[in-house]
Amino acid sequence: MSKADRPSAARIEKVLRELADAADVISMDFFRRQSELAVEQKGDGSFVTVADKAVEAELRRILNSEFPQHSVHGEEEGLISGSDGNYSWIIDPIDGTHGFMRGMPIWATLIAFIDKERVIGSMVSAPALATRWWAGEKTGAYKSFSGGNSETISVSAIDSVADAQLLYTGYFTSKNRWPGFSNLLNSAWRERGVGDFWGHCLVAEGVADGMLDPIVNVWDVAALDLLVREAGGLMTNSQGSPTYADGHVVSSNGIIHQHILTQLLAD
Secondary structure, X not given: OOHHHOOOHHHHHHHHHHHHHHHHXXXXXXXXXXXXXXXXXXOOOOEEEHHHHHHHHHHHHHHXXXXXXXXXXXXXXXXXXXXXXXXXXXXXXXXXXXXXXXXXXXXXEEEEEEEOOEEEEEEEXXXXXXXXXXXXXXXXXXXXXXXXXXXXXXXXXXXXHHHOEEEEOOHHHHHHHOOXXXXXXXXXXXXXXXXXXXXXXXXXXXXOOEEXXXXXXXXXXXXXXXXXXXXXXXXXXXXXXXXXXXOOEEEEOXXXXXXXXXXXXXX
16 A cells, blocks of 8 residues: 555544444443453553453454554554554553453543554544544544534633643652642642543543643553644643653643643743
8 A cells, every 4th residue: 555545534434433333342341241350460560451452452353454554553462563654553442441440431442543653533432431532634523422413622712720620640640750740730720630531532622721641652642642633732742742652741722731831840
């Protein structure tokens, strides 16, 4: 497949929906059977369940059938390179595994389609919340509830941290990474610890105004990067570079982004 043969936006969206549908069936089946959930501890100390592995295996099967030339990078099986270096898919089969293990509904399957290094299609499916968010490059960001119509989403117009609702993953981890973290939260109108994918989705739909994520892998945030951007916001590292591959990210409505970064890094 050559560069000129990039899948159409319609086909990308169709496959993203197919992948999300398949993931939802598998993950919800395991989620409803908590007592049977097999769990292992990985080398980095985090946990993985049989559900994570089953979802990723099925999504890889579908992608290999649809786009055998494309690379697939998943959390559980790593990167398997395809023959076409232009295109790849990044999968987090269950973002929020630790909550999933304990019966919390805040978890999702995250899928991103990459043209070289740029995310151009993404899907976030959270079946236990009966909600999906998705985006396409230059086509906007959207949200839908199970069985309902989709709606366009956009970031807030809040222009002051003093009026902002800020979210974060891991208070102590964030405090250790960013010297000004506590002062930033103290200066905000409201702060809440809302972890994993959901905080960035809430920024994209204008419910929150900033999300601080101190430790991430690319599969945790690739799909969210496009969602936030297409909703009119920003996702960067704490130096302001537009990347999701530096091990941490900050997303916001864009208006208060520089203020957040400046305050985070202040001694």
